[in-house]
Amino acid sequence: MTGDSGTQQARTDSIESPVRALAIISNELNETLRNAHLALEDCVDGRGGSAALVRAGELLHQVRGALQMTETYGAALLAEEMELCCQYLGALAPGKGRDDGLDALTRSMVQLPVYIERLLGGGRDIALVLLPLLNDLRAARGQPLLSEGTLLLLNLSPTQSADKAARREGSGEAPVTVATRLRPKFQLALLGWIKGGDTSAHLKTLSQVAAALESASTRDDMYQLWWVVGGVLEALQDGGLETSVSLKRLLGQTDRQMKYLIDEGVQAFDRHPVDDLLNNLLYYVARATNAGDRISEIRAAFNLSELLPGDEQVEHARDALSAPSVKLMKTVASAIKEDLGRVKDVLDIFVRTGMNKPSELVPQLELLKKISDTLGVLGLGELRSDIDAEIDRLKGVVERGGVANDQIILDIASTLLRVEDRLDQQLLRLTVPQDAPQSAAAGLPAEEAADYQQVAESVMRECIINLARIKETISQSMTSDAPSQGLDSIPALVQGIKAGLMMLNKTRAMEVVDRVGRIITVILQSGGPSQLSQKETDRLADAIVSIEYYMETVKAGRSEPWYMLDNAEACLAVLQEVEKRIAEQDEEPAETTQRIPRAEIEAAALEVPPDTGRHQATEVMPLPVFANDSANLDPELLELFIEEAKEEIASIKRNLPPWAESPDDMETLITVRRSFHTLKGSGRMVGAERIGEYCWSIENLLNRLINHTLVRTPPMVDFVLEAAAAVPGLVEQLEVGTEPAADINLLIARAHAFAEGDPNAAVLTIDLPDSAPLSEEPALEMDPVLLDIFAKETAGHLQVIRDYLAACEGHSPPFDVTDKLHRACHTLHGSANMANVERGVAVAGALNRFVRRVHEWKTGFEKSGLDALLAAAKAIATIVADINRPDRERADYSKLIEHLTRLTDSLERPETTLVGIDPADSAIVTKLPAEAARPVEVDEPLEAQADEPEEAEYDAEIAAIFTEESAELLEATDKAFSEWTDNRSNAGAMEELKRHLHTLKGGARMAGITAMGNLSHEIETLLISIGDNRVESSPEVQDLLQHSIDELHRMRDTVIAGKPVRSSADIEARIRQANEGFAFADEMNVQDEPGEVEETEATAFTIEPDDSVSMIIVDSPLADELDQMAAATADDVVSADSSEPVAESETELELDLEQLLDAEPEPTAGPESEPESEPEPELEAEPE
Template sequence: MGNHHDSIALDWVRGEIQDTLTQSQHALEAYVENRDDTARLRFCLNYLHQVHGTLQMVELDGAALLTEEMEALTQAVLDGQVANADEAIEVLMQGVLQLPQYLEHLDSSGDDFPLVLLPLLNDLRAARGANLLSDTSLFKPDLSPAQQPADAGASARLQDPKVAGHLRKLRQMYQFALAGVVREADLNTHFDYMQKVVERLARLCRKTPRGELWKAAGAFVETLQAHANPINTAVKSLLRELDAEIRLLMADNSDALAQPVPEALFKHLLYYVARARDLDTPQVRALRDAYRLDEALPSEDDVDHARTRVSGPGRDAIHSVVTALDEELARLKDQLDLFVRAETRQNSELEELLPSLRQVANTLGVIGLGTPRKVVSEQVELLERLSAQADTVDDGTLMDIAGALLYVEASLAGLDKDRHPEQGQDGDDNEPVNLSARELTEASEALVRESRNTLEQVKSSIVNFIASQWDTREIDHVPGLLYSIRGGLSLVPLPRVADMLAAAERYVTDVLLGSKQVPDWKQLDTLADAITSIEYYLERLAEGISNNDAILHVAEESLENLGFPVGQEPTWTDTQAEEQPQPETSETEAPVEAPSETDASKDTSGSDAELLDDEILEIFVEEAGEVLETINQYYPQLRQNHDDSTALTEVRRAFHTLKGSGRLVGASSIGELAWSVENLLNRVIDQTVKPTDDMFSLIDEVNERIPSLIQEFRHGEANGDVEALIARAEALATTRKTETAETLQTETAEATAGQETSAASVHETDDFPDAEPDTESETEYEPEPEPQATTEPAQEQETGDASADHDDLIDDEILEIFIEEAGEVLETIREYLPMLLRHHDDRSALTEVRRAFHTLKGSGRMVGANVIGELAWSVENMLNRVIDGSIFMNDDIARLLEEVTENVPGLVEDFEKRTAPRLDTSSLEARANALANGEIPDATLMPEPETESVPSQEATSASTGSLPEVEEELDPVLLEIFENETETHLQTIDEYLEQAGDRHSVAYTDSLSRALHTLKGSANTAGIKPIATVITPLEHFVKEARAQNKRYWD
């Protein structure tokens, strides 16, 4: 909250201030009537000056600032320096009238925060042409902790040459991280680096004013990491100012630590930390407590609430309005009483009450009493209907109207007696409500009494509902009754009870009225327990009995058992809806189903119309329509704002639902097209692909095509040709967009794994600031395009030079950061890898493990730990292939992950000790590259020099029709094994060809590639060279086609 003040000092001077303000108001009014009488305006100026001096004396900063601006504007009017004198005088009068209300607010709350007055202050400044104030200019935290003198020997720290070297490296790392933040690329990684630098600077500057600055900077960076503050131009400017502070430490190594903190920068850092109210880390919490940030920057709700009180009518005005309303309500009750007692009644006579009631409703709205106003408005509507009907109005209805007017009268009595009902709303709604009769005002007692009477009506209605064999007409009005009760109880305030009634209201509406199901007795007993508990609580409250919280717990548990927990989303589901097939059940199978689109095609090729009855078809069409509505709602938001995570999630979920329901009913074209888009959006969500114009262009076309596909399926027509759209989606999902890239991939695919690794080691390691690639390049899953055999010697030399440069740059501080980060990465891997090994389809664990190796790659390359960095890159690249669906998680990948995880700590230790790596990682990298290309590692690592070197000449032989002769002597055991295995693999190939059928194109599957690869290896092992010679180029072709997303018959 704001600065908290004792109201005693204000009480001493408040009367004098009020009198002086009244005199200034009269003087200003006299000037308005006669603009030539400037003496009156000078009197007004003198009165305001007196008030300003008094407020400064009692240290009411917000009120004093308001009078200071009023003085300045009055002087500007006197000097003729305002553009519009009429506007200026109007704003000045507004300030004179609003200051007493602000002082009234101070008297009741004791909190003085100028933010409440910010709109009025800016109006005053704008009237005289001054610059406007921002909330940061009114942000005044307690800076005393940062104003303590530095320790005596602190300045000597910067004179150490080693420290100067560390500062240079730290600034270099900070600038590297800052560049990434400015580009908004890979923010998590760059914020991690930035945080590590700031932590070390805070340790270096400990027990000095500059140490407090870096503590604030650390908390500020934490708020950015947690997305509690936006990364906008102002934030980037502050981060650049922090870079300048590091430069200051490097340039002035004598007394920099003894200098005071730069107040403007420091306050801005604290301001952003204060804004992050939902962030509660130890660092942020410590800073918030030390500088009393919650008091310096009140919440928006607190400010809005205070502004409402300050800008609303004062006590005297409220008293006058309430008195007038009481008189009007008394007259209306008398009129109603006379109508009831009359021997002959004419319904048209009720119209005489309507004008006065409408006036009462409008007045209640002006003074902010929403619930009483709603009650009066309901009576107006009721009287309009009654006056128009032919039947005589019964006494019961008229008594209900009189009771409503009594309720309004009681509410006004409570408001006039003490205007503090809102104070109770500041507390936690979940805290036990322990009010007694003495604490209840007259209005509160009336509310509780009426609420108990209405609950009796609710119970009677439910009894009638049961007796009438579930006739819902008996309970149609129950939601309205419950709504009227909770509206009143919110004013008492009893917000917890009001929330319970809201849950009960929703149960009656959704279950008893909405679902049209016959409730069981257990449900009705539970509902009765909830209502009875609330009624009993109100009864005990009216009798002055405290400690009633246990009774409310019974009501809460009852409502939770009904599926409508208090203050939360309902957990109840319509059992009829649950009986329908739910497409969501296929969610975990989605990655596995993607390549098997031929299955759906085969199963539904000619019998869709026979298998589907009209009811299932209508369910699918209806659900597809709902899905399209969701897409039409959220997709334009995503197209406009690519960072709208909510819209992205909703659009992805919509395509997921469409995929599941389409596959479920055999609409294979719709299902597979939806899956291709869902897979693409999955890649966007896990940040391995960035949204592009090509992607949105594709989704535009898909959205246009789906309605016609639905209609075609509904009328039993052949599935539309969507293969081109699916192919485009798959190409975008694997970031292969151009024919040039495909050609380059084909040219480089035959390079050995060792060459790829060597070239990758050279890539992006030349210079420290540029060591980390951009996000776009990181997410490309292609092998690095640079490798060329002819330039390898030069590259090796360049690598050596780069390594030497890096060795020169690495000092203990930077090394410590890398070691610490590597430890954190390994902890993450050890946490999530077991989950992934247990469940290969755990996408969350897969994403975390991939992200960990990505971080290890970046930090390893940055500090020159190339062995670690390139090993991590090979694993990351392999996991990228798993994420994009090019390969599937399997036991070979799992074993490789375990081996790499076991060996990384030793490699880190070797790098820390500057010794040669204890392990040659080329075999691990080769296995990772092989697995990433869809190969079987056991076969990949087998010595096959003859087989791999033969294709060119043997292929030539094959093309001329002559194959090498089979070796005369074959091992009979190996031959028998080969024959048995061949039958299985040939069956797999036949199944693929059969599934392909007459389709225009179909994707090459993992099972086909595996069958060809194993068949080739078995043939080589058995010594049957002709078969190996035929299979080798075929396997190579399928592998390349899968890598480039080419399809069968393309």
């Protein structure tokens, strides 16, 4: 490979490498962006409010993370700015300064998918293309704007380019010695150049000093600095750069580096890194217009032409973002093809009916004219000319009264077919970036290139299907009881791939496939993949995947990724010894031939039982509802899964019928597969083994349909519809314990049979081992496994009650209710309700209300209360023991429930004194109307401060799962709250709101996010009081509820950011105060009177720089980095009088330069940061 071709290949690889990773996640990425767009539209249309913006921000956070992982830095930077803008706007009150931000977000939401689409098509990731959008988003947040130089800094790591700088032979002189000798000369020349003297002489002197230091450098970073400084000075001398304030500052900083070198030695470069200075200097090298030797070397070494492309290229890419997307072009192509199809159908009928009705052709002339105009608008002049020519010919046929021979009509139809074939390629060419790597069809005429690409796409599609079948067969053989089953089909599949690659002249790829085929053949002959070690198996898989990616890339029309073939060959090199080793393991041939009498062979054949067909009876083991280790299953986590499962079932019901009607609708099938995948994963996570394995069997079948390793058949479609209809029954089994109506084991067996290509899968039957005859006994109340879980959990909560009663013995009433007891009684009620144990719900509900009232009012239990608590605990234990025991007589606990209710109603609310306020003052406050109450600064006692909860740690993995679920719960909470506030008599909305908060509480506590769980509990408690008419739902209470729900959103954002969640003690205290019937201060609505209270900033949620995590190579967060750059840009430059004489002594020179550098901030490269009319600085030497 020549040097030029090597450079080109390296450039192509740099483009393809991120694209390779981006292509893998493109479908999920597009779906996430679509959902974010829908959320933003809800906000713009006034439907979702701030919650919709928060939802959009969460989705954009996922997009940003995915783009960072794929090293798509420009797109990731835009996604990050969009996320921050969503958070900022979400914290604002509706209608207050949102318009500009929403406009910028909407444009960005449209153009980000187009930008990603261009990258997938082979375009370069150029952050400068997105600069206008980035600055619009930052302006909406009131942040400093970015410059071109800033974006270069974000994408350049000079330490990684050290080896690119070709070191010249050094002088051998010590760097400190050279710097000490030449610094005065450098300072004199620098001052002279700054003051505008003999510019060329001063620049020549500076270049000589830089060259001497470059030659004496003993470190890479030192060498790079002076090498680049020499390049900047060369550009200044040749007129490639104009003198500017920023350049003067940068060269002044090089003098400071020289001072560090003299004072501290070469170790100064460790204590004072030059990365930022070097980045700034490289920006000017990239912007230089001259083409000197040193400038060209630096540009090539740091790849500056790629990092900072020309203005014309950037403008072209920006225009392309506003161009139609590939999806839109495909829609246009489909519409045009539909019109062409109508014309062809009419022509066909016209010929078949004897060509004697020319009036039928007249409407087709108008239709062809419409197609011609559309092609003209799209700029497809060549295709339009073809259509116009056929319009004239068809018009002649009409004018002649239909007289035409078959050849004329055939020619017209042939032209329409040719236009139809070339339409897709021509339209997509309008969206393909000009800088995309060229495909194998490059250099061919347009029509031949289109034909070649069409053939290549078809051939590669078949090759990929064959390769998918090979992967599937090997995978099955490694997990099957018969390892060699199906492996005999692999050689034919390999031969098919080789033939396709040979047809396209892909010789090297064909050789790699041939080597893979030989390895697999050796494995086949030796008894299957079990002959390979784990490392060898992994290398074989890597080789196959590399070939698959190569073929996918060629199929997409992009340049051939040779590096993937290199990777495949490297993997195969590890397998070179496999054939030799397996050959050595083969048994030695027998010394003599064994002869078996023919009669014995025939007799043995007669003893073989006939094959009755596997469809008649296949024995399977029934799956348990829950996994064996599910004794500690969390009911609230199971409840979360049930909620999610119902949403996925709705998605399946919505998408499956369209796929059944349209065999080619792969996108819908992928959506259905994703739902089964979610049910499988979430089910296994919560221990629901039966539904997890069932959904896996269906997902496995759908995977093979998507990979084209199975051919869709009507029985298979009917089976998928039947299997999907059984999923709600499995969810209902988890919810209430009823057995599904469908035969789940049979459906699982049939799913596996269909996936393996069994022709008898549709009529498969199964035998359950040791199946007992059906009994006449009544059905069980609850599934035994579910009962075991419920009983164990209930026993744990009842033990808490017994421990509390034991601790009260020997003491006098009243007895305070502990938080542990309160939680145990509350969870007892929730668990019984979820398990649908009605008798338990009645007793536990009455007990929970009594304990909660005593706990909230802090009255404490009397002796009668303890007796009631003990009686309730015994009753609940008996109720649980009676489940699935129809032989036992059921006790009536209605009197106990009435007794608990009377105790609850007999409690008197105590007079409560606000903490830190005199009782007399408290009485006055409680008499004030709610709207007149003001916030009071309360100093907490030392005890309260000491008991303030610390930030709790939580398991990151469980928290990540919880945040996904909580997004939907909080969204549903917002919706239910909105419905309830619109109509406070809507009991259904209130129940939905309490249910969502209850689920959120359980999930948060399970994930270890105690603060979020506690706040959810307080909100739920207040809602229960409102529902019981014990608290009035005043506007102040509604505002408090809204503020509390917003706080839950903030807590979730904190968890996503990986930070500890602080307890919202103030909000919880206000909720409890409202729940106790006291007027509370609403900080959001109360206005301070002038002069009474010092004005403070609003406590609205704001975006701090530390909240953002940059994906750039620099260490500091992106927000801090950009703010520092912008601050440096905004600072004034030290001004001076240019008429002062040049300082003569070295001390004076140093003082002058130090004064300049100390007075100026660190520079930010870029023409935008440069004042246009700023006077040149003058330096004055201070007297010694």
